[in-house]
Amino acid sequence: MAIQRTAPITSCAACPAGRAAGVTSGGRCPFVDRRRRRDELVCLQGEPAATVWMIKRGTVVLSRTAADGTDRPHQLRGPGSFVGLEAVVQGTYADTARATEPSVLCGISRLDLDRWLGPAGSPSRMVLEQTLRATVDEPVRPAGVDGPAVQRVARWLLDELERAPRVQRRVLAALLGMTPETLSRALARLGETGAIEHGRQRLAIVDRARLEQMVA
Amino acid sequence: MAIQRTAPITSCAACPAGRAAGVTSGGRCPFVDRRRRRDELVCLQGEPAATVWMIKRGTVVLSRTAADGTDRPHQLRGPGSFVGLEAVVQGTYADTARATEPSVLCGISRLDLDRWLGPAGSPSRMVLEQTLRATVDEPVRPAGVDGPAVQRVARWLLDELERAPRVQRRVLAALLGMTPETLSRALARLGETGAIEHGRQRLAIVDRARLEQMVA
DNA sequence: CGCCCTGTTGACAAAGGTCAACTAGCGTGG
DNA sequence: CCACGCTAGTTGACCTTTGTCAACAGGGCG
Numbered sequence: 164m165a166i167q168r169t170a171p172i173t174s175c176a177a178c179p180a181g182r183a184a185g186v187t188s189g190g191r192c193p194f195v196d197r198r199r200r201r202d203e204l205v206c207l208q209g210e211p212a213a214t215v216w217m218i219k220r221g222t223v224v225l226s227r228t229a230a231d232g233t234d235r236p237h238q239l240r241g242p243g244s245f246v247g248l249e250a251v252v253q254g255t256y257a258d259t260a261r262a263t264e265p266s267v268l269c270g271i272s273r274l275d276l277d278r279w280l281g282p283a284g285s286p287s288r289m290v291l292e293q294t295l296r297a298t299v300d301e302p303v304r305p306a307g308v309d310g311p312a313v314q315r316v317a318r319w320l321l322d323e324l325e326r327a328p329r330v331q332r333r334v335l336a337a338l339l340g341m342t343p344e345t346l347s348r349a350l351a352r353l354g355e356t357g358a359i360e361h362g363r364q365r366l367a368i369v370d371r372a373r374l375e376q377m378v379a
Numbered sequence: 380m381a382i383q384r385t386a387p388i389t390s391c392a393a394c395p396a397g398r399a400a401g402v403t404s405g406g407r408c409p410f411v412d413r414r415r416r417r418d419e420l421v422c423l424q425g426e427p428a429a430t431v432w433m434i435k436r437g438t439v440v441l442s443r444t445a446a447d448g449t450d451r452p453h454q455l456r457g458p459g460s461f462v463g464l465e466a467v468v469q470g471t472y473a474d475t476a477r478a479t480e481p482s483v484l485c486g487i488s489r490l491d492l493d494r495w496l497g498p499a500g501s502p503s504r505m506v507l508e509q510t511l512r513a514t515v516d517e518p519v520r521p522a523g524v525d526g527p528a529v530q531r532v533a534r535w536l537l538d539e540l541e542r543a544p545r546v547q548r549r550v551l552a553a554l555l556g557m558t559p560e561t562l563s564r565a566l567a568r569l570g571e572t573g574a575i576e577h578g579r580q581r582l583a584i585v586d587r588a589r590l591e592q593m594v595a
Numbered sequence: 596c597g598c599c600c601t602g603t604t605g606a607c608a609a610a611g612g613t614c615a616a617c618t619a620g621c622g623t624g625g
Numbered sequence: 626c627c628a629c630g631c632t633a634g635t636t637g638a639c640c641t642t643t644g645t646c647a648a649c650a651g652g653g654c655g
Contacts, residue, residue, distance in 0.1 A: 297459070
């Protein structure tokens, strides 16, 4: 499952969008490739939602500005996920999205997507729209707050590190719903046990079994 | 927006599902009404996902069993939302769902839904399925942990109380990502300021303006 | 070479979790 | 109909965890 989520989509024939567009039987996919460098912007919260993307390769971090004006990362998206899909039900982007590593996204204009999705009142579109509406209305849920910081960090490392091996500490801390200081301390403890290696730049699992003990 | 979410769906002509099924032009909706009493089960995590529901009236609380075996409520769903939609992409229910008040749900069997949604490879279905897959994979995010307990409670009361006026304290506490004790203390403080009235049974906003001050 | 940014470490304070005792409300059974 | 006992909720005392503030350090870049 975790592997599935990480696996890049390398061809249109292997891409859900490509297949739905019928590229395997001579169709043409309405999505076009766009590349993003590390930390490059994909879309900006509040801007008119002109384009919707599907991630083919890489990872994108979604963030939303909180009440105090700060921008809080709250979710990571990988290959197969859409970015900006809320365009189907509302006019502006709900989140700011940024690539965490060199990424390939397939973009489609809102209007083209609208056309491509088929008639507005169809059952599958209705279900999609209701689902999107529900998630857009739902307040942002910062992070999985469950158990002490060390465990949360360990779990994230096990589940998600390969998706985003080079996230900034401040971003990771926000994703985990803690401060950079607390994250730093948690990493230090995990390092002491020999489960991971971490320099300022590096962050790697060296003893997966030991790390798994920490989450139990 | 908050009002929208609370408004019950009183007729098939006003129901997204009914409209998609074309009841306004003589069509027949494949969903059928089912009632649930307060606290009655809708579906059980891990069971084969035989039926999918759309909420027409009332509120449903979703919960998932945590690593330690306890069952943790994590989300509230209201009219227009689906329950058990993960059936489209996986065989078992991801969450346990329970009505928090007398509710009306429209149910459809998984197979009928599959048929009703139209051809499996269509664009809108693909987008729906990818969206569902992403949310199913995503770990549960307990609650909006943002600011001190009193503020979180105040915000919830303002935004959601009308959706679920009679939730149990333990459930509400879990939704807010805190213990029942902390919730109780927060309610006590809000009561002292005169913003709300709360007995063991009752929970009501008496001074909305004052409550809004508390979240700022 | 030095500056700047990001991350790390330390000391302290405060919020919230935990454990325990207590109470209100409700259903049950005599 | 009343007493009893159960469960959910409340309140208090204490303690752990995490956030906050501040000082410091490594690495990259001008």
